[in-house]
Amino acid sequence: MLVKKEGGWKLNDLPFVKKENDFINTYFLEGHEQSANAIDNHVNKIVSLYKDKFDWQPESLNIKLFNSNKELAATIPFGSDKIASWNEYREALKVVDGYEEAFTHYFLQHEITHQFLSHLTNDNCLVWFQEGFANYFSEAINKNAQGQYELDIRISHEASQEMIDRINDEKYPTITTIINAKNKDAYGYLLIDYLIQMHSLDKFVDMILKNYPYIDKRMEHKSEDLNTLLLETLEKHYVSLETLSKEYSNYHK
Numbered sequence: 001m002l003v004k005k006e007g008g009w010k011l012n013d014l015p016f017v018k019k020e021n022d023f024i025n026t027y028f029l030e031g032h033e034q035s036a037n038a039i040d041n042h043v044n045k046i047v048s049l050y051k052d053k054f055d056w057q058p059e060s061l062n063i064k065l066f067n068s069n070k071e072l073a074a075t076i077p078f079g080s081d082k083i084a085s086w087n088e089y090r091e092a093l094k095v096v097d098g099y100e101e102a103f104t105h106y107f108l109q110h111e112i113t114h115q116f117l118s119h120l121t122n123d124n125c126l127v128w129f130q131e132g133f134a135n136y137f138s139e140a141i142n143k144n145a146q147g148q149y150e151l152d153i154r155i156s157h158e159a160s161q162e163m164i165d166r167i168n169d170e171k172y173p174t175i176t177t178i179i180n181a182k183n184k185d186a187y188g189y190l191l192i193d194y195l196i197q198m199h200s201l202d203k204f205v206d207m208i209l210k211n212y213p214y215i216d217k218r219m220e221h222k223s224e225d226l227n228t229l230l231l232e233t234l235e236k237h238y239v240s241l242e243t244l245s246k247e248y249s250n251y252h253k
């Protein structure tokens with residue numbers, strides 16, 4: 001990234017301190033060790049959940065903790081300096097340490113969910129489906145009364161009402177046209193809720209774990225290919241897209 005030094009701008013990274021714990025590397029800046037420890041602990045528990053449920057075993061997981069939104073924004077290709085967290089395939093997860101701990105941890109569990117889905121699918125998951133997935137599963141991560149983490153999809157199912165409120169009586173797009181919808185992330189969530197609640201979590205997991213070769217392009221340059229792949233996979237795994245389109249919208253009425 002670009003940093004300002006005497007005499008001009010330099011291409012450099014921030015002076016991160018690295019903390020290693022098994023396969024998790026947390027990079028933080030001076031004075032943020034306590035947050036880094038809490039984050040490391042949080043990440044470890046989430047990975048354990050995904051390991052149990054989806055057999056995910058990342059070789060390594062890198063997390064960079066920034067002091068401000070501006071510093072984070074300087075390292076990513078799009079977006080404003082209001083962004084609090086970011087995930088990009090094969091890069092470190094990025095999060096700002098400037099919010100209440102509960103928020104920082106929530107952002108992180110969302111981004112970890114993205115990263116884990118990217119790993120399992122070779123980055124072959126279309127953005128609106130990914131966003132639906134990241135929102136659905138990060139919502140399900142729950143700390144129980146004993147302080148243990150659990151994945152409870154009933155919570156995600158209950159939260160689907162928020163998505164229904166967000167689309168606000170809009171006519172549901174067919175699955176083939178979600179890609180062009182304004183609230184595509186919300187439809188991603190609602191489609192996933194329908195698939196899991198009506199056809200089982202195991203069947204859903206079986207679908208997303210199918211491996212396809214990696215396409216060496218940035219996400220925004222492979223959307224059309226990935227849309228075709230997703231539609232074909234859904235149809236092969238469930239029923240026709242026409243039937244699925246009717247069913248997921250009826251389910252939420």
Ligand SMILES: [Zn+2]
Nearest residue numbers: 110114131134
């Ligand atoms: Zn996201």
